[in-house]
Amino acid sequence: MLDLQNKRKYLKSAESFKASLRDDRTVIYQGQVVEDVTTHFSTAGGISQVAEIYEEQFSGEHDDILTYVRPDGYLASSAYMPPRNKEDLALRRRAITYVSQKTWGTHCRNLDMIASFTVGMMGYRPTFRKKCPEYAENITEYHDYAERNSLYLSEAIVDPQGYRARTHGTDLNLPPPDRAVMRINKQNAEGIWISGVKGVGTVAPQSNEIFVGSLFPAAPNESFWAYVPADAPGVKIFCREIVSQPHASAYDHPLISKGEEAEAMVVFDNVFIPRWRIMAANVPELANAGFFSLWTSYSHWYTLVRLETKADLYAGLAKVIMEVLGLEGIPVVRQRVSEIVQLAEILKGMCIASIETAEMSEGDILLPGPNALAAGRVFAMEKLPRVLHLLRELCGQGLILRFNEKDLATDAAFGQKFSWFLDTQSVGAREKNLLMNLVWDVAASEHSTRALVFEEQHALSEPLLRDNLVLDYDYRESTSLIRRMVGLNAK
Ligand SMILES: Cc1cc2nc3c(=O)[nH]c(=O)nc-3n(C[C@H](O)[C@H](O)[C@H](O)COP(=O)(O)OP(=O)(O)OC[C@H]3O[C@@H](n4cnc5c(N)ncnc54)[C@H](O)[C@@H]3O)c2cc1C
Structure with missing residues (x-):
């Protein structure tokens, strides 16, 4: 039964969002391990900007656009709302506008960006089910999980520019590390183990979970789509140099003193992904650019x-x-x-x-x-x-x-x-x-x-x-x- 007192239980306050990022993640900035991304100068400002939106969702300040009522009666972030009619899209347009205004649109992967991956994938679940029935049910279940936990998601798909780790870089038959393309090393009934490096993960160090997979995988074992917690054992996040001025005054730098969303390269070294986090695996067809651009x-x-x-x-x-x-x-x-x-x-x-x-x-x-x-x-x-x-x-x-x-x-x-x-x-x-x-x-x-x-x-x-x-x-x-x-x- 709906707990009316706790109708907002799936939403996070700014503080609980920040607390969710104080985990076991390994983030590296210029060779130094970042102890706490919520306080380190390279990541803290961007996190605070996202936390502000979490707080507004939590406090109900803009319930008309930032939240929606789930089928079970609880409120959730409208970023996770599956649009069913034009009014829903109009609402999302107002919400995206409101959130984007705060950073002049420079938080390109704000909390409502990769959340939309989970929604978009549901939009093409029949194709996922047809081509990869083994994992297709996870698509709605993961969406529900991410929504109930109000997750901030990032994605790391594009390969790094080093030739060995690019899907078209080396002979398919070369074993790792000569062919270092992201791959499934091992799989069993529990899940898969993956290794490889991804070229760019915007906000990866500042997010809860990372959507990972490859475009144009050349072989079934190089093909999968899955969500990995940013602090999963074996994940290492290398941040690029910052471009904001977190130590400047708001007068000298009204926008960039607030921080930035950080890009990073993300390393996966034999990372275990349990079954329920896998949306598809071993089906290269589900990772071609045409289908990717659809969903x-x-x-x-x-x-x-x-x-x-x-x-x-x-x-x-x-x-x-x-x-x-x-x-x-x-x-x-x-x-x-x-x-x-x-x-x-x-x-x-x-x-x-x-x-x-x-x-x-x-x-x-x-x-x-x-x-x-x-x-x-x-x-x-x-x-x-x-x-x-x-x-x-x-x-x-x-x-x-x-x-x-x-x-x-x-x-x-x-x-x-x-x-x-x-x-x-x-x-x-x-x-x-x-x-x-x-x-x-x-x-x-x-x-x-x-x-x-x-x-x-x-x-x-x-x-x-x-x-x-x-x-x-x-x-x-x-x-x-x-x-x-x-x-x-x-x-
Ligand atoms: C700021 C920033 C944020 C990003 N965030 C993410 C992210 O969050 N997650 C993620 O997965 N990726 C992210 N990317 C990666 C982005 O998708 C790639 O940079 C882009 O797809 C180009 O690939 P590349 O960098 O490997 O360029 P390369 O493949 O090395 O190509 C270099 C240049 O040549 C052009 N080029 C190469 N091949 C062709 C071709 N066949 N036809 C036409 N032009 C071609 C490219 O467009 C590019 O201009 C981000 C990139 C940047 C710069």
């Missing part, structure tokens, strides 16, 4: 909505810059800003279109229309570098000539402080400088480059999206019209 389309939609949020914020930022620097009356400047607004409008349109054209999947999950989704993402990939350039350009000298508050308070000329010379007509020097600090963080810092590289490189690269667009577009009406118009008959 992860719901996650790619998350990315589209996050990009929509980013573009909207960029348009707003451009407007504020024009106001502060007194540029609004200059037509050429407005022409430049129009490009940013265009991106925002087009992504908004693509999000709406993707919901309007959503289709029920074979596993009864309503998935956003793939073509609007792909078109929106490709357009964003093309435009983002240009938009960041425009934001930088709009700022002129202000972007580079930014100063500490102590500098502004120092005596300069005419008996005035340094700040006297930086006041604009609409805001004081301190505020103008603060705005420029924000633009620096958003569009010019190392952190912003990392976020851009993420958009350009992470799963489902631009060439694949473009290919999908050409292959999936509905040409039927236009092609038959053209053929009829000119009498172009087939041979």
Whole structure:
């Protein structure tokens, strides 16, 4: 029976989320073992940002978008909600927007990203069941488990660039370590044991569990999809150098002083995965890029909505810059800003279109229309570098000539402080400088480059999206019209 007093029992507070990360994980930063990811400077800030969302879910602050009622009556994170109708997708769009706004969309794998893998996989469970019946029931059971434990998930799929560990790198018949591709070493009725290294796991050191497997596995023993706790024996997580400024003040770096989501390479050395954590194994067909892009389309939609949020914020930022620097009356400047607004409008349109054209999947999950989704993402990939350039350009000298508050308070000329010379007509020097600090963080810092590289490189690269667009577009009406118009008959 539903325990009404404890309706939120599946949700985590910020503190219980942080406590869940203080486990036996092995995380390494620049050769040093990180004792506690919730306090280490490389990972703590990003974790606190995610914890903030956990707290809001837990406290019920935004129950209308951040949580939903499970079939058993308890509340869960809406990130795990299987969308069944357009209202569900609209709710998710609002939730993703709300969460993304907090980090300017730079937490590309926020708590609602890889959660959507568990939902997307349910959308194609019939195919999983057909091709790999042994594990298919685990798909719904794991979703339920992850939802009830409000897990923060990451994924590590792409191979590292070292040739031995890449699926196409070495002869299939070479034994490890000469062929070091991720593989199943041993399997029995209890589960599988895997070894190998994965190239990138965004937020792996900051998450509870890691979704692992390979694309294009060349052999059955190199093929599986499974979830592994980040602290499982044999897992080692090597973090990249940080790009945020966790020790800076919020004035000097309004965005990047808050920390970042961390990428890492993840090592699996004979890691045991019990059966219930395995979604598929020994079936390479279930890991080809075509099928992968189908069942992860719901996650790619998350990315589209996050990009929509980013573009909207960029348009707003451009407007504020024009106001502060007194540029609004200059037509050429407005022409430049129009490009940013265009991106925002087009992504908004693509999000709406993707919901309007959503289709029920074979596993009864309503998935956003793939073509609007792909078109929106490709357009964003093309435009983002240009938009960041425009934001930088709009700022002129202000972007580079930014100063500490102590500098502004120092005596300069005419008996005035340094700040006297930086006041604009609409805001004081301190505020103008603060705005420029924000633009620096958003569009010019190392952190912003990392976020851009993420958009350009992470799963489902631009060439694949473009290919999908050409292959999936509905040409039927236009092609038959053209053929009829000119009498172009087939041979
Ligand atoms: C910031 C960031 C975060 C990421 N997060 C994750 C994550 O969480 N989990 C995960 O599994 N992966 C993640 N990735 C990995 C990402 O999916 C890959 O970087 C991407 O798929 C490209 O693969 P690669 O890096 O191995 O490039 P390579 O295969 O070495 O290729 C180098 C360049 O050549 C291009 N290229 C290579 N082959 C072709 C081809 N046949 N056709 C066209 N272009 C080609 C690539 O697009 C790339 O631009 C992340 C990457 C980055 C940069």
